[in-house]
Amino acid sequence: MVAIATAFAATLTTVTSKETGSYSSAFKFLAFANAFTCGFTLLFLSFVFFFGRHGLNPTNHLLFLHDMFLMSLMLSGVAAGTAFGYLGCRGNSNAGWSKTCDPWNK
Numbered sequence: 001m002v003a004i005a006t007a008f009a010a011t012l013t014t015v016t017s018k019e020t021g022s023y024s025s026a027f028k029f030l031a032f033a034n035a036f037t038c039g040f041t042l043l044f045l046s047f048v049f050f051f052g053r054h055g056l057n058p059t060n061h062l063l064f065l066h067d068m069f070l071m072s073l074m075l076s077g078v079a080a081g082t083a084f085g086y087l088g089c090r091g092n093s094n095a096g097w098s099k100t101c102d103p104w105n106k
Helices: 002-016 025-051 058-090
Strands: none
Touching: 002 025, 025 058
């Protein structure tokens, strides 16, 4: 339940923020990954709750694969958002992109 709540909060924060970087494809992917993770975790949690997990059965393997897929999706979304933030902070002289976060340089 904590994972669902935090994924939902992160999705709302990313989608409703008025930051200048919210138009980027990296942040759109991050919001999509959060929303997808929230929805499918809620769906699968209800599946496990209603059908139960007693002993060794195919549901245990399906739960493992589900968790691995969502973990991979979230990591790729976070990596995309982090890469965009790094470019904003450091810039890229090879591509001609200047820094946009100069107030935090020391």
